[in-house]
Amino acid sequence: MNIPEPLDIRSTQIVVVAHCLLNQNAKVAGLAAFPGAVEPLVALLMRHGVGVVQMPCPELVHLGPARPLGTDTVDQYDTPAYRGVCTRIADAVASEASAYASAGYSMLAVLGVEGSPSCGVSQVPVLEHGARVLRPGHGLFVQALATAFKGAGVPLPFIGVPEGPEAGDLEVVLGTIGETLGAKRARGHPARPPLTPGRHTA
Numbered sequence: 001m002n003i004p005e006p007l008d009i010r011s012t013q014i015v016v017v018a019h020c021l022l023n024q025n026a027k028v029a030g031l032a033a034f035p036g037a038v039e040p041l042v043a044l045l046m047r048h049g050v051g052v053v054q055m056p057c058p059e060l061v062h063l064g065p066a067r068p069l070g071t072d073t074v075d076q077y078d079t080p081a082y083r084g085v086c087t088r089i090a091d092a093v094a095s096e097a098s099a100y101a102s103a104g105y106s107m108l109a110v111l112g113v114e115g116s117p118s119c120g121v122s123q124v125p126v127l128e129h130g131a132r133v134l135r136p137g138h139g140l141f142v143q144a145l146a147t148a149f150k151g152a153g154v155p156l157p158f159i160g161v162p163e164g165p166e167a168g169d170l171e172v173v174l175g176t177i178g179e180t181l182g183a184k185r186a187r188g189h190p191a192r193p194p195l196t197p198g199r200h201t202a
């Protein structure tokens with residue numbers, strides 16, 4: 001009996017993204033800049049043919065979807081309980097990334113959210129004299145992710161997608177992401193994970 005070759009055109013290229021980049025419904029009230037996903041980012045990822053691992057939102061896991069504006073600074077979130085949530089999620093994400101990498105997939109980048117107390121890559125909100133201001137720093141979840149990815153042996157670049165104009169220029173960051181994905185893919189990761197006819201179910 002002839003078993004047909006399975007048709008499989010996966011790119012084996014994957015980016016890991018903060019939850020709200022694909023689901024703005026998870027954001028703190030007042031901070032959703034798109035109805036659903038961050039559309040230009042999704043279009044860019046689709047153009048590059050990369051798969052997307054959507055991380056759980058640690059703030060949503062910790063406090064649920066009804067989080068009012070004004071409760072979202074590093075100072076307010078930095079508690080042992082919340083750091084524990086971040087660590088648990090980060091460990092699970094890093095474990096998944098490690099499994100992909102071990103199977104021959106290319107993990108290209110982690111996309112965080114600039115201006116978030118959790119997912120900020122280089123800018124986070126802090127309380128100063130009772131006001132919320134952005135300052136240089138890493139979000140609490142990004143800190144946990146960096147530790148977990150390092151421990152899992154999967155070093156990845158972190159890129160922060162701005163939450164709003166005060167946190168950066170979205171077009172500029174999309175350009176950076178495009179260059180990063182293009183450069184990584186151009187370096188070549190030709191090895192596809194072996195597909196065994198008859199056993200491949202996904």
Ligand code: SF4
Nearest residue numbers: 019020057113116119
């Ligand atoms: S930036 Fe991070 S913590 Fe904030 S809503 Fe998005 S995924 Fe959740």
